[in-house]
Amino acid sequence: MGSEISAGLKTLHGLLQQLAEAESSLSEGPRMIGLSERQIVAVEQQIEKQKLAVKDSRKSSDEINLKLKTKESEILKLEGQLNVASSNKEYEIIKNQITTAKRDRGEFEENGLLGLEAVDVANAKLKELDADLQKRKQQLQSTRASFEKEKPVLESGIQVLQQQISEAEKVIPGNHIATWHRLRGAHGPGALSQLEDDFCSACSTRVTNQDQVRIRTGEFLCCRDCGRALYNPG
Numbered sequence: 477m478g479s480e481i482s483a484g485l486k487t488l489h490g491l492l493q494q495l496a497e498a499e500s501s502l503s504e505g506p507r508m509i510g511l512s513e514r515q516i517v518a519v520e521q522q523i524e525k526q527k528l529a530v531k532d533s534r535k536s537s538d539e540i541n542l543k544l545k546t547k548e549s550e551i552l553k554l555e556g557q558l559n560v561a562s563s564n565k566e567y568e569i570i571k572n573q574i575t576t577a578k579r580d581r582g583e584f585e586e587n588g589l590l591g592l593e594a595v596d597v598a599n600a601k602l603k604e605l606d607a608d609l610q611k612r613k614q615q616l617q618s619t620r621a622s623f624e625k626e627k628p629v630l631e632s633g634i635q636v637l638q639q640q641i642s643e644a645e646k647v648i649p650g651n652h653i654a655t656w657h658r659l660r661g662a663h664g665p666g667a668l669s670q671l672e673d674d675f676c677s678a679c680s681t682r683v684t685n686q687d688q689v690r691i692r693t694g695e696f697l698c699c700r701d702c703g704r705a706l707y708n709p710g
């Protein structure tokens with residue numbers, strides 16, 4: 477008789493573990509999908525920011541370009557004036573102005589190149605983000621598709637397990653059924669603990685000889701320390 481209840485509880489323990497695994501697989505899908513959706517929103521926000529960065533870099537590049545053109549026409553104008561200078565002194569002044577303007581032009585040219593480079597870098601990053609977004613969207617689609625396929629299989633598996641568990645729970649004596657439901661509600665598969673040698677395998681408390689005898693003779697007994705239902709795995 478004693479080994480009968482222990483054998484029943486062992487079966488029940490195994491079924492509860494399978495149920496917990498199946499339930500966690502069932503919730504894993506939506507969890508992954510939710511995570512993926514949040515990541516996509518984050519990338520989309522990054523893309524919007526990056527579009528602004530591209531726009532800003534274009535604007536600064538255009539501004540430098542405009543400065544460069546203005547400087548170039550200033551130089552042309554000065555060179556024209558140089559040709560019609562009326563005195564040596566005037567000639568020297570205009571020549572100095574040209575030198576200064578050319579130095580400025582050199583600086584603008586350099587900044588102009590840097591500006592173009594910044595536009596390229598910003599555009600490349602935008603492209604990268606776009607590619608990342610497309611990849612993530614495809615992944616999400618395939619995660620969704622495979623979960624949709626998996627879901628009914630998991631659900632019917634869970635249904636079968638729940639029936640098997642109800643059947644297996646019949647091994648628990650009627651006067652302990654309320655305790656059992658409370659335990660199972662609180663701990664799931666952890667509601668049961670097998671004896672390992674003389675110890676409760678869940679909390680490693682030693683089970684008294686007297687309790688071991690009671691378990692062997694078919695009593696439904698909970699660990700005095702952790703409260704889990706004990707069974708002898710045989």
Ligand SMILES: [Zn+2]
Nearest residue numbers: 676679699702
């Ligand atoms: Zn225990």
